[in-house]
Amino acid sequence: MKQDRRTFLKASVGGIVGLSAFPLLAASAPAVTLGDRIRVMPGLPGNVVVLKGADGLVLVDSGSAEHAPALMKSLAGERVRTLINTHYHADQTGGNALFGKAGAEIRAHAITKQWLAADYWSPSQDRWIKAPPKExxxxxxxxxxxxxxxxxxxxDYGYLLEAHTRGDAYVYFRDSNVLAVGDVASPLRDPVHDWFAGGWIGGRVDAMDxxxxxxxxxxxxxxxYGAVMTRAQLQAERDLMSKLFDKTSQLTAKGHSAKDMLDAGALKDVDRTFQDPYRFxxxxxxxxxxxxxxxxxxxx
Ligand SMILES: [Zn+2]
Structure with missing residues (x-):
């Protein structure tokens, strides 16, 4: 799966050619091409990965319901054969109904399927979220x-146990060497642990491993969300989360709350700025x- 520099340059040139063939979204952030058949569509509001296969497109995640029509338009009538969800959150599955109704086969971890199949209570939004249409x-x-x-x-796609939710999955395009990881890596936004759905920092570290x-x-x-990462960048984020796991698990074992952790400086001495330290x-x-x-x- 390794690429030498020459192959990579060739892939990059192919990417530029590919870019002109793929209409951009109206959003200011342009699509990023990875090799000659994969592009990342940002701003939907997160990233959607699109593989151009011989028999239709394969998508990783479908954007939010609000952004999905723009995503579909940008695909210029090409059929989405398969859509794989990384987890159940609405910013990754909001377009499922649109693509499902158009005939896409949707794949996901069994627990993500369960979350999408029924109404559920959202503590962060303090309301019931209605189940989407069956498609x-x-x-x-x-x-x-x-x-x-x-x-x-x-x-290949597989389960990442209890990392961000309890139904996270990666999708690995082996031949293009592109690995979609959903919200299990979070270089741009504060890492989110959907504890109500089973995500936790210990699971996140294991999943990153x-x-x-x-x-x-x-x-x-x-x-x-955020720019395409290298393995070294993923390793750095994993090491930071592992350090935070050590700190916060020890404080939790002593009975400390989130406020106690903040006051104890749990986020000091780590190379990251948190937008909302208390919420994290x-x-x-x-x-x-x-x-x-x-x-x-x-x-x-
Ligand atoms: Zn999420």
Missing amino acids: AVPTVSFRDHGAMTSGSEHI ELLKLANADTRIVPA LYDVAKGLQAHYTNFAGNVV
């Missing part, structure tokens, strides 16, 4: 991993409390 619900689900091909591209095993130095890693720590603390027996058994 938005994945028809192919998996517990551990799965695979498919599109033209000559081999695509899984991703690092899949990637090599040339892998282009696509997070849900609140979700970390709730996740740690929910998984207390996974880390605090011999600490107290």
Whole structure:
């Protein structure tokens, strides 16, 4: 899967040619091409990955309901054969209904399918979220991993246990060496732990270790939000989260709340600026409390 510099340059040139063939969204952020058949569409509001296969398109995530019509328009009538969701959040699955109704097969982890198939209570929004139309619900689900091909591209996807939700998945385009990781990597926004859905910081570190095993130095890693990452950047984010796991799990084991952690300087001495430090720590603390027996058994 390794690319030498010459192959990479060739791929980059192919990317520029590809760019003109793919109409851009009205949004200011342009699509990014990765090789000759994959592009990343940003601003939907997050990233959507589009693979141009011989038998139609493969999408990773479908954007929000608000942005999905613009996404569909940008595909210029090309059929979406398969859509793979990285998790259930509305900014990744809001376009499912639109593409599902147009005939796309939707794949996701079994728990993501469950979240999408029924109404659920959102504590962060303090309201019930209605289930989407049945066409938005994945028809192919998996517990551990799965695979498919599109033209000559081999695509693997698999479960990332309890990282950001309890139904996170990666999608690895093996031949293009592009790895879509959803919100399990978060270089732009504060990392979010949807503790109500089973995500927690310990799961995030483990999931990032899984991703690092899949990637090599040339892998282009696509997070849900933000620029395409290298393996080294993913490693740096993983190490930071691991350091924070050590700090916050020890404080939780001692009975400290998120406010106590903030006051104790839990986010000091880490090379990252948090937009909302208390909100980040609140979700970390709730996740740690929910998984207390996974880390605090011999600490107290
Ligand atoms: Zn998310």
